[in-house]
Amino acid sequence: MVEHDALTATREAYDAAAVTYEQLFRDSLRDTPLDRAFLGAFAEVVSAGGGGQVADLGCGPGHVTAYLARLGLSAFGVDASPAMIELAREACPDLRFEVGSMTALDIADDALGGVLSRWSIIHTPPQQLPTILAEFHRVLAPGGHLLIGFWASEDAANPTQVFDHAVAPAYRWWPDRLAAMLREAGLAEVARMVREPQPTDRRQFKGIHLLARKA
Template sequence: MVEHDALSATREAYDAAASTYAQLFRGALRDRPLDRAMLSAFAEVVNAGGNGRVADLGCGPGDVTAHLDELGLEAFGVDASPVMIELARQAHPGLRFDVGSMAALDIADGVLGGVLSRWSIIHTPPRELPVIVAEFHRVLAPGGHLLLGFWAGDDPSHPPQVFDHAVAPAYRWSPDHLAAMLRESGLTEVARMVREPQPADRRQFQEVHLLARKA
């Protein structure tokens, strides 16, 4: 019940903030060269595996999904917020966007070459995250890649650290702890990028991109 209530609250919060969120972050990748570099590396390793079908989970208004499409991937987006999905469909009518939950994806087993979860696991209650990681593993084909984006906690001895996100309650994670959780689910870390907070950042937290591969 706690997890269900958290998902419902997060969905309602993003529904309410969707238009403002979309305007605020439109074109944000232009000013984030390291983010673009990780997305490009992700696209390259996915395409090298011969299966370019990728799910952008927690896609929001769809701008990153569209960027993946520009990188040559067969990308589609999934988000729990129906309003976000409607905005994504309006902004990118040539792409597919579905309402859905990361904990129960309407995607067949082993069909994806890649999964992107970019700042979408941050609203997941810690006890529920292993279920979502298991879903990532389930939908990936053997050799498929997962790219996670999240904020790091200050103290590695405390894996999840709650903080007051502008839209909904959120958690920061120890990269080592999250990598271990992935490993337990059959996803082996390939690389990670840790970006130190910059003076202009709204959040003065380390940003982490963690790339993993399904055996």
């Protein structure tokens, strides 16, 4: 019930904020060259592993899905917010976008060459995260790659920290703890990027990207 209520509340909050969110973040990659670089590395390892479809889970208004497509990936987007999916379809009519939940993806086993989860786990209650990581593992083909982005907590002894978020309650994670959870789900860390907060950032947290591979 707690997890269901959290998903419902988050979906409704993003539905209400969808237009504002799209206006704020549609050009966000333009100003984050390190994020673009790691997305480029993700695209290369997926392509080198044989390609295949790539799901952008928690795609929002679709701007990152479109960027992956420009990098040559067969990308599609999934988001829990119908309003976000409507904006994504309007902005990128040539790409596929679907309403769905990361806890129960409508994607076949071993179907994907890559999964992108870019700040889409931050609203997940900690007790529900293993279910989502298990779904990531299920839908990835053997050798497929996951790129997961999140905000870092500041204390290894307190690996999950709640923080104020304009849309819905959110969580930060100690990177080593999340990497351990990936291993437990069958996803081995390949690389990570730690981006220090910049003076112009809305949140003064370290941004983490973990790249992991399904054995």
